[in-house]
Amino acid sequence: MADKPSEIVQGTLDMLILKTLALEPMHGYGITERLEQMSKGTFRVNAGSLFVALQRLQRGGMVKSEWKATENSRRAKYYILTQQGRRMLDSETREWGRQVAAIARILEA
Amino acid sequence: MALLRNLVDGLRSLLRTERVSKELDEELDGFIEMAVEEKMKQGISRRDALRAVRLERGSLEVAKEAVWSARWECVVDTVWQDFRFALRMLRKSPGFAAAAILTLALGIGINTAIFSLLNALIKPLNVPEPDRLVRVFSGRFGTSYEMSYPNYVDLRGSAQSFSELAVYSFPQPMSLGGVTHSGAATSERVWGIVASGNYFETLGISAVLGRTFAPDEDRTPDSRPLVVISHRLWRERFNEDPHVIGLTVKLNGYPFEVIGVAPDRMLRGGLLLSNDLWVPMMMEGEAMPGQSFKLTNRNETFLNVIGRMRPDVSLAQVRAEAKTLADRMERDHPKENHQFGLSVLTEREGRTPFLPGLEQFGWILMAIVALVLFIACANVAGLVLVRALGRRRELGIRMSLGAGRWRLVRQLVTEGIILSTCGGLLGLGIAALAIRTILKFAPPLPLEISLDASLDHRVLMFTLGASLATGILFSTLPAFRSTKPDVTRMLKAGDAVVGESRTRMMGRDALVVGQIAVSLLLLIVGGLFIRSLGKAQRIDLGFDPTNRLLASADTFLAPYSDEQSRTFDARLLEEVRSLPGVIDVSSTAFVPLSGGYLGDGQVYIEGEFPVPDYERPKVFYDRVGASFFRTMGTPLLAGRDLTERDVNGSAQVTVVNQTFADTFWPAQNPVGKRLKLNSSDSPWIEVVGLVPTGKYLSLGEAPQRHLFLAGHSSGLVIHTAGDPHQYMQAIRAAVQRLDPNLAVASVETMNEHLGFAFYSPRMSAFLLGLFSVLGLSLAMLGLYGLLAFVVRQRTHEVGIRIALGAGSHDVLSVVMRQGVLLVALGMTLGLSAAYAASQVVAGFLYGISGRDLLTFGEACLLLAFVALLAMYMPARRATQIDPMVALRYE
Numbered sequence: 001m002a003d004k005p006s007e008i009v010q011g012t013l014d015m016l017i018l019k020t021l022a023l024e025p026m027h028g029y030g031i032t033e034r035l036e037q038m039s040k041g042t043f044r045v046n047a048g049s050l051f052v053a054l055q056r057l058q059r060g061g062m063v064k065s066e067w068k069a070t071e072n073s074r075r076a077k078y079y080i081l082t083q084q085g086r087r088m089l090d091s092e093t094r095e096w097g098r099q100v101a102a103i104a105r106i107l108e109a
Numbered sequence: 110m111a112l113l114r115n116l117v118d119g120l121r122s123l124l125r126t127e128r129v130s131k132e133l134d135e136e137l138d139g140f141i142e143m144a145v146e147e148k149m150k151q152g153i154s155r156r157d158a159l160r161a162v163r164l165e166r167g168s169l170e171v172a173k174e175a176v177w178s179a180r181w182e183c184v185v186d187t188v189w190q191d192f193r194f195a196l197r198m199l200r201k202s203p204g205f206a207a208a209a210i211l212t213l214a215l216g217i218g219i220n221t222a223i224f225s226l227l228n229a230l231i232k233p234l235n236v237p238e239p240d241r242l243v244r245v246f247s248g249r250f251g252t253s254y255e256m257s258y259p260n261y262v263d264l265r266g267s268a269q270s271f272s273e274l275a276v277y278s279f280p281q282p283m284s285l286g287g288v289t290h291s292g293a294a295t296s297e298r299v300w301g302i303v304a305s306g307n308y309f310e311t312l313g314i315s316a317v318l319g320r321t322f323a324p325d326e327d328r329t330p331d332s333r334p335l336v337v338i339s340h341r342l343w344r345e346r347f348n349e350d351p352h353v354i355g356l357t358v359k360l361n362g363y364p365f366e367v368i369g370v371a372p373d374r375m376l377r378g379g380l381l382l383s384n385d386l387w388v389p390m391m392m393e394g395e396a397m398p399g400q401s402f403k404l405t406n407r408n409e410t411f412l413n414v415i416g417r418m419r420p421d422v423s424l425a426q427v428r429a430e431a432k433t434l435a436d437r438m439e440r441d442h443p444k445e446n447h448q449f450g451l452s453v454l455t456e457r458e459g460r461t462p463f464l465p466g467l468e469q470f471g472w473i474l475m476a477i478v479a480l481v482l483f484i485a486c487a488n489v490a491g492l493v494l495v496r497a498l499g500r501r502r503e504l505g506i507r508m509s510l511g512a513g514r515w516r517l518v519r520q521l522v523t524e525g526i527i528l529s530t531c532g533g534l535l536g537l538g539i540a541a542l543a544i545r546t547i548l549k550f551a552p553p554l555p556l557e558i559s560l561d562a563s564l565d566h567r568v569l570m571f572t573l574g575a576s577l578a579t580g581i582l583f584s585t586l587p588a589f590r591s592t593k594p595d596v597t598r599m600l601k602a603g604d605a606v607v608g609e610s611r612t613r614m615m616g617r618d619a620l621v622v623g624q625i626a627v628s629l630l631l632l633i634v635g636g637l638f639i640r641s642l643g644k645a646q647r648i649d650l651g652f653d654p655t656n657r658l659l660a661s662a663d664t665f666l667a668p669y670s671d672e673q674s675r676t677f678d679a680r681l682l683e684e685v686r687s688l689p690g691v692i693d694v695s696s697t698a699f700v701p702l703s704g705g706y707l708g709d710g711q712v713y714i715e716g717e718f719p720v721p722d723y724e725r726p727k728v729f730y731d732r733v734g735a736s737f738f739r740t741m742g743t744p745l746l747a748g749r750d751l752t753e754r755d756v757n758g759s760a761q762v763t764v765v766n767q768t769f770a771d772t773f774w775p776a777q778n779p780v781g782k783r784l785k786l787n788s789s790d791s792p793w794i795e796v797v798g799l800v801p802t803g804k805y806l807s808l809g810e811a812p813q814r815h816l817f818l819a820g821h822s823s824g825l826v827i828h829t830a831g832d833p834h835q836y837m838q839a840i841r842a843a844v845q846r847l848d849p850n851l852a853v854a855s856v857e858t859m860n861e862h863l864g865f866a867f868y869s870p871r872m873s874a875f876l877l878g879l880f881s882v883l884g885l886s887l888a889m890l891g892l893y894g895l896l897a898f899v900v901r902q903r904t905h906e907v908g909i910r911i912a913l914g915a916g917s918h919d920v921l922s923v924v925m926r927q928g929v930l931l932v933a934l935g936m937t938l939g940l941s942a943a944y945a946a947s948q949v950v951a952g953f954l955y956g957i958s959g960r961d962l963l964t965f966g967e968a969c970l971l972l973a974f975v976a977l978l979a980m981y982m983p984a985r986r987a988t989q990i991d992p993m994v995a996l997r998y999e
Contacts, residue, residue: 028136029143032166046167047140048175051133055176059115074143077136 013045013053014062015096018081018089021063027076028054054079062088119182133176137169188523195524205496206528209489212887213532213579216485218539219478219880221564221572225544227471228571229562231457234376237313238417243427244459245274245414246452247435255410258390258403260446261305263438264414270427272419273311276412277304280384281397285346286359299342299385301360303396306389309337311417312376318343319354319369327389330404334392336365340373342385360388363395374561407445415456428453466952470869473950474876477634480627481884482579487620488891490583493525494617495898497591504592517592518585525584526577533576537564540572550872590616617899618931621892625935625976626942628881628888632968633943635881637954640964642874644956645867651701651766651803653742657859658833659700660685660840661824677847678823682734684843690830695741696734698822700859701805702866713785714773715793728769729805729813730786732820738764738800740828748780748798755797755819762819764798769814786816794818808866809955826859833858870955885972889979896928897983907987908995917988924984925977932976936969943968 020026020034031054032045057063062085068078081089122129141162148158163169177183199206233239245264248254256264256276265274280300306327315321316337326333336358338347347353356367365388394401403409418427431451439449497504504517544562662681669677678696686694711725735753738745746767755762763784770779783793802812829836837856900907907920915923943965951959 027143028140033147044165046165046172047137047169048167048172051137051140051172051176052179055179059118061114070143072146074139075135076139076143077132 012096013049014057015089015092016043017050017053017057017079018062018085018092021079021081022086022089025078025080027070027078029076031079057085061085115181119180122180123182123185133173137172141166141169191520191523192527194520195527198524199527202496205492206531209492209528210531210535212485212488213529213576214535214539215883215887216478216482217529217533217536217572217575217579219543219883220475220482220575221536221540221568222543222547223471223474223478224571225540225562225564225568226547226560227468227475228565228567229560230468230471232561232565232567234312234456235374236376239456241418241420242312242456243416243418243424244454244456245416245431246454246459247410248450248452256412256414257407257410257445258412259405259407260438261412261414263441264434264451267434267437268416268430270418270422270430271416273307274414274416275305275308275311276390276414277302277308277387278393278411279413280382283386283396284361285385286362300382301336301386301388301396302384303390303393304387308387309371311415313417314372314375316369317372318351319367321369321371322387322389327391330391330401331394332391333389334360334363334365334395335368335389336360337369337371337387338367339371339383339385340375341383343370360386361395361398365392365395407442424453424455470873470953473953474880477631477877477880480631481880481887482575484624484627484884484887484891486579486583487624488887488894489528489579490587491617491620491891491895493521493584493587494590494620495894497521497587501591508592514592518588521588521591522581522584525588526580529576529580529583532579533572536576537569537572540564540568547876550875586616617895621895621928621931622935622938624888624891625932625972626939628885629936629939629968629972630942630946631881631884632972633939633965634946634950635877636964636968637947637950637957637959637961638870638874638877640961641954641957642870645808645870648804648808648955649801650863651743651801651805654859654863656829656831656833657741658827658829658836658840658856659824659859659862660827660844660856662844674823675821678821680847681843682825684847685825685827685840688836688839688843690836691827692830693736693740693828695737695739695826696822697737697824697826698732698820700824700826700862701731701803702807702863710787712773713789715783715785717773726772726814728816730763730816730818731805732818732822734819734822737817737826738798740826742828743800743803746799746801747778748796750798751817751819756821761792761794762797763794764800764817764819765796766800766802766813766815766817768802768812769816770799772814786818804866808870869953873953885975889975892928892976893979893982896924896980897986900924900983900987903987904990904995907990908992911990912992912996920988920990921981921984924987925980928980928984929977932973932980936972939972940965940969 016035017031020031020038026034028047028050032050035043035045054063054065058065058079062082063079064082065077065079067075070076141159144162144166145155145158148161149155153161166172234242236242245256246254247256247260258276261274261276265271268274280302282298283301285297285299304322306322306324309315309321310324317340319337321337322335326335338353343349343353353367354369357364358367359365371387388396390404393404397403403411416427418424431453435449435451438451439446442449507517508514541564548560548562662677682694682696685691710727710730712728713725733751735751735756737743738750745764748764751762751764765779770777773779773784774782779796779799782796784796785791785793800817802815804810805813805815825840827833827836827840840856903924907924910920910923944960947959949959957964
């Protein structure tokens with residue numbers, strides 16, 4: 001790990017969770033693991049923010065959940081991306097891309 | 110969709126808290142376990158792994174709390190917690206809760222009662238689209254008169270703004286006969302309305318049984334004898350028989366066919382005279398025998414006009430059209446419609462001629478009871494303040510354990526709202542009782558008044574609003590005050606207050622000052638109305654009401670010829686005169702103070718300077734029988750009483766009152782002068798007597814010119830030797846003996862009759878007196894309670910003073926000095942408020958001004974006395990404090 005893990009940029013956690021779930025359904029711990037892996041250890045999510053975000057996404061209809069056995073045959077709640085969630089991910093990704101490009105242009109100017 | 114899922118999810122977690130929380134626990138536990146396992150793979154011990162995970166991922170408990178408080182149902186849950194806790198706290202002090210609830214229930218109850226009466230006056234009629242209904246009056250310069258039938262026909266013919274325009278008469282007495290199942294002929298007096306054929310259509314009301322009139326059934330005079338009966342008549346007289354439709358009934362002896370039954374409680378809203386039946390306008394000649402000329406005479410104004418505006422027309426447009434039409438109607442009939450005008454009022458504005466005054470009085474009452482509620486609120490606020498001091502330790506502990514100030518305030522306000530809601534519920538019961546009591550004292554009128562004071566949705570909303578508002582009002586200030594973040598002092602001080610803060614005392618003092626001010630205001634207003642009633646009862650009526658009896662038989666409704674009814678009246682007079690105990694008997698066409706008059710006419714004085722008719726003064730007149738003034742106990746100032754010869758003779762004579770004489774023959778003896786009534790072609794009438802000016806239309810009227818014409822009239826006035834009640838039966842029997850088919854209209858004592866005229870001063874004195882006494886008692890209870898509490902708080906200090914040698918006089922003055930100051934301040938404020946308020950109520954008073962010094966003085970003395978008493982009792986107790994006990998008090 002090169003740097004100390006940092007908090008996720010505000011307002012992006014929902015989008016990042018949806019992205020991890022776009023690959024396959026996953027349980028809470030799996031989501032944090034994957035976020036850490038994919039960010040190469042830059043982002044670390046604490047349990048509180050993660051589950052608040054998951055609850056919000058579920059109530060918003062972006063994900064649904066079901067209890068399943070893990071590969072270690074432990075019971076865990078798996079979160080599955082819904083159609084609505086996929087659409088939201090697409091639009092948020094596009095919007096994020098636009099913003100990052102804009103910010104980059106400003107910083108490079 | 111998302112909202113719905115959110116809602117369902119939230120409800121699920123509320124209703125199955127345990128299951129949802131277990132699920133969350135399991136998920137979080139799983140999360141931690143997986144993280145720990147991952148760490149342990151790197152060869153760390155389980156304990157170290159656990160610690161590391163907690164460090165990296167945050168504590169499990171915090172996560173759980175975060176998830177929980179992100180849900181909306183969390184708010185519901187805390188409110189529910191507050192609610193349960195508040196209930197528990199109130200259960201712990203039942204005395205406090207009961208006192209607060211009862212005080213509030215009384216305040217909210219009378220507010221609800223008065224509001225529902227006011228609401229009944231001003232709420233819209235229960236017909237479709239009541240806001241499109243307007244009333245049209247003929248009259249100009251702010252005066253409003255009923256309309257004549259010919260003018261109505263012209264108006265309906267040319268007005269474009271109305272989809273319907275209808276007229277109807279006031280309820281008129283009619284005799285309904287010939288419908289008993291047993292076959293016996295009876296007749297009873299009912300009240301009927303004569304209405305145009307489109308009356309029901311205009312209102313948008315259809316019959317519950319049968320049908321209402323069709324417009325074409327009201328075209329030709331005397332052609333369609335149809336009648337729609339009221340639901341009440343159908344119930345009481347016809348036993349709700351569905352076969353009543355098509356039945357023939359006799360109205361004033363004429364056969365009428367029943368075609369429909371009007372809905373129950375038809376036309377609720379406002380103060381309405383309820384009637385028993387409706388007949389088409391064109392049947393006026395049968396419904397009111399001998400009155401059919403009213404249909405063709407443009408001067409006979411006897412109709413109420415109600416119209417339904419077309420949906421695309423505004424009130425301003427209707428008024429504009431009415432102005433144009435009025436000018437045209439004046440041009441077409443310059444003689445009858447001289448200075449003609451049409452005023453268009455909304456249905457509510459034009460309901461009854463006396464509604465504006467009643468409504469204003471309703472608002473005054475509303476303000477008065479709101480003040481009583483304010484006193485009740487202040488009382489409860491005082492209780493809450495006292496109680497909050499006792500709860501300082503509890504609140505202090507909760508604050509030091511981390512409870513936020515907001516949370517505590519919310520908790521205390523929740524308690525307040527619970528109290529006031531309970532008070533409101535109990536208040537509804539009190540209101541229902543109060544309304545029933547007030548309505549029981551209905552003004553004595555021959556026909557029923559329908560005032561729909563039911564607790565409808567508006568009243569319930571009012572009560573709910575009043576309850577919430579009072580709850581928040583009396584609990585918010587004490588709540589903020591007692592949760593000042595000053596934990597250490599709160600914990601240390603405990604019950605005994607050491608160095609109480611200045612602001613806290615100011616809150617209490619403000620309560621005392623406010624209560625004193627408001628109760629003085631209430632006392633003065635109540636006192637004004639009570640004194641006004643006293644004055645009203647001493648008003649010179651122009652006659653002596655004691656031991657006088659009134660009786661009338663509706664001969665005009667019977668199929669009698671003029672000659673027959675004269676004979677009947679004369680025989681009845683003789684029958685009554687021969688009854689033992691009857692001192693005098695005479696007759697009058699219209700008893701004074703009936704709320705109406707027989708007639709008014711233009712006067713032509715012999716030898717006067719001629720003026721055009723429309724500038725001629727109008728005078729009220731009555732037709733009375735022989736020895737009328739002796740029978741009524743009216744003294745004659747000049748001339749003589751009327752005799753049989755005056756009544757039956759060919760020459761017309763009259764007695765005038767002082768105001769009449771002063772107007773037309775100032776400083777002259779009117780006896781022997783001559784005048785004409787209504788037209789210069791009518792015969793001369795000679796003045797034979799002069800009587801003092803009495804009251805004729807209402808108690809509050811300015812002196813009126815009045816004529817008493819000698820003539821045939823059928824209302825009997827009887828001067829009896831003793832209690833007039835004991836003669837009633839004999840008089841009824843006499844009427845029955847003369848004609849068993851005749852419906853006796855009424856037999857009542859003069860004092861009962863005057864109940865109508867005295868109704869408003871009596872009722873207002875009763876209500877305002879009651880409310881001011883109620884307000885005063887509440888305020889004094891509050892004052893006593895607060896002072897008793899202050900004395901208890903100062904026990905320690907007083908003990909020291911006594912130990913140092915202070916006498917009981919010193920102690921008294923120390924304790925009372927502050928109180929006296931507050932009372933004086935409150936009274937000053939109350940006096941200024943009363944001075945302002947007296948202008949508003951002055952119009953409702955008889956014989957005194959709104960600034961009656963005596964009333965102001967008496968109210969001040971009474972309040973000062975009672976307030977001093979309320980303070981003296983606790984202060985007296987302070988002087989008896991045993992210093993040893995007091996010093997050990999801590």
